Amino acid sequence: MSFIIFALVALFFVIIYQIAKASEYATTLRGEDKVRASTNKLMAWLLLAFLVLGMYAAWHFHESILDKMLPVSASAEGREYDSMFKATIILTGIVFFITQTLLFWFAFRYQSTEKRKPYFYPHNNKLELLWTTIPAIVMAVLVMVGLKNWFLMTSPAPASAQVVEIVGKQFNWLIRYPGADGELGRRNFRLINDANNVLGLDYKGDPRNLDDVVNQSGELHIVKGRPVKLIIGSRDVIHDVGLPHFRYKMDAVPGITTTIWFTPTVSTEEMKKITKNPNFVYEISCDQLCGKGHYSMRGTVIVHDTQEEFNEWMRKQTPDYVTNFANKPASPAPANQAAPVTDSAKKTAMK
């Protein structure tokens, strides 16, 4: 096998070399100037052909791939993204079309011929001023639109937002929901134990942890129409919560808490209808290289149609504390279980 490959490569080199030799002999035979002139003409035509065929191919490809692209944004903020993306693509598309056309057209139009005299034109301050100012103005507009959306997307989450914590580890997502108290308790990385405390919840120090639900299957349950605030963390290396359908993404950094919030607008069931795909599922991708399992670090998002539906699901979940410690007598954690604690003094502890 490797001999065949070696032979093929050798043959390839020989062929190349022969082409080179043949072309050199042909040039000598036909006369160098003549060959140069005809090659010049050929290249000019090829450049023009490249422009026309390239533009056609780009358009054709665009049309053919549209059905494989993302469906409509599933978050309200993502809609802003979509319209801004569209505006930017139209604008850059126009610039792309004009500049590429000029480049290849000039190349074709001003190809060297016997008669042509190049036009000595070293500078023109007015022109240069013009194409400094116009891009500057266009960029200023883009910056303004961009920053308006940026500040919208990064603004503090509304108080009514559902709070969920999502923590990356090699190589899956851990998701924690607050229990009846509506608050997440403190975590401490030194308390992490893969057997019974994957997030290192500090049960002794913070009773708010007692009713927290931890989901290790990477399933994020949220509610259509209700803003959701994700508290993002990492146990080991940097990960990234990628939510392509919601047009969001945020790094999960060990030692630092990051957040994003958005308002889901399309439930999973609705999206199945929109995409005409009964298997449709919102996915969470890890978007920051995190090791050998990076490509398989998959989570999912279930967007419930109503709060009731979500509550129904939530009722079926068992707090982590109950699963791991409550029924075991040797438990090191306090015995009083799952009493909702609302201590507003400790409210900022999560930060």
Add this chain to the structure above:
Amino acid sequence: MSTQNEHIVIDGPNLVHGGTSEVDHNVHPNDRDRHGADDALHGHAHHEPHFIFKYIFSQDHKYIAKQFLITGMVWAIIGALMSVFFRLQLGWPDKNFAILETFLGHWAKGGKLSPEFYYALVTMHGTILIFFVLTAGLSGTFANFLIPLQVGARDMASPFMNMLSYWFFFTASVVMFCSLFVQTGPASGGWTSYPPLSAIREASLGSGTGMDLWLIAMALFVVSTLLGGLNYVSTVLNMRTKGMSMTRLPLTVWALFFTAIIGILSFPVLLSGFVLLIFDRNFGTSFYLSEIFINGRALPHVGGSPILYQHLFWFLGHPEVYIIMLPGMGIASEILSTNSRKPIFGYFAMVISLVGITVLSFLVWAHHMFVSGMSPFLGSIFVLMTLLIAVPSAVKTFNWLTTIWRGKLRFNVPMMFAIGFVSMFISGGLTGIFLGNSALDIHLHDTYFVIAHFHLVMGVSAFMGMFAGIYHWFPKMFGRQMNNTLGYIHFWLTFIGAYLIFWPMHYEGIAGMPRRYFDYSAWESFKQFESLNSFISICAIVTFFAQLIFLVNFFASIWKGKKVTDPNPWGSTTLEWTTPIKPGHGNWPGEIPTVYRWAYDYKDDGNGNDFVPQNVPLREGEEAH
């Protein structure tokens, strides 16, 4: 501003072999009077320098340039071959390729690439092409070759340091090359090597010995870049020939000058980032590490910040993009003007836009970190700065277009690549407007859109610039011409191939497909691109083989190419074409020419020529530029 450097003595080689000045004797008769004393002492004139000092430890900038070029080409083949390997995996994730096992051994048992080695391949592909090829191979080649020849100097300000610069690069290359063969594999944390992944040995196989070697190689590489860069800057500032004011410099020299300045200011920051990383890896410090539980235990580190590394890294990482781009810009300007038989349009605007890019390149780094959780306000500043950098880039593009407008265009091979450069620069540059705008980056970040963007704008277009430069200055380097037919075939395959590879990737990225995935087939959202990925892989493989055409052409032409008979084969105005066809050490046999005019006087010289070289005195009534 002009300096006269005829009296600079080229006695660098003395430093190497203890005071004998044999090496000096291939400098020209005019220079020899300076060495008269030496000649008398040793009584042997006109010796060819010893083989070792001529070809290996050479201090002649032209040889050092060739050393950089050929080392860079070796790396380019290795780096490109890696991309072929991982494209096989991406294109056909469910197939086995025996050839992978042949090349990679136990990393591809049964012809199936292991995920660990896939990540090692993408990491090394990035590292090699960005640093070893498009920084050392590109700047190293053209800054060394062109700066002394185009400013009218006999050599670099410090030929010895210049030699060291190459040998540090060579040592870095050896270390990096060795890292490919260590048992746990080469570094695999991405070319950015973000900690904690790169800092903790348990985090991934490549974070073991491979990462140690990677850091050592990169540290040596930084030293090489600094030695080279200081030399380039001091040569441009101090060693210009009589009449060569800064405003008469060719744009290649301007571009290489700013490239060197960017390198000098940003590489030390990278080095400091790496030193801290070495500390975290080996000495238990916590600069980048905090609250980590890995491999069943909590690490003692607290209080560090992985984001600090990202700031230090991107403070080089972004200017690095311009270190790669600027030489291409300079080369394209030169070649477009020469082959349009027209002056470059807006010389001063071109220089000022280079200044603008240089300054702004230091103020935009955090646009790589919009989704790292940084303060939104800080992010907004970087959005502004990033989109601002589009302005000088636009000015350059429009000036190139105006340069070819109403010219008399000769489509020789370098010209084709220069046109390809501009086309790629436009395509790749425009997508930067999406990524620089944080509200759009928040979706596009770390997707294939990013891959498409930077490959077009700094990968392919920098290569286009590099190829243009090689084809254009090959006659000066080797006294022979490269074959035209092969050159055209190389151009079209590369140009079309690159568009076919990277254009579709934009769509994958818009659809949210993350980069650096080993396999997409388990993902409901990304598996629909399977056939497209195979198509891209086929294009990548064809484009890779097209580069072999170039290699054959290059090496065959060194010995078999058509001999150059005209010392100025392109009808160019710059000084390098006033040297003999094969200039010796010292470049000009007689006195260094005096410069009377700017570098782009493409106009009727009154004798039927359509250009006036820089060393031709002004005619009566002609105004100096």
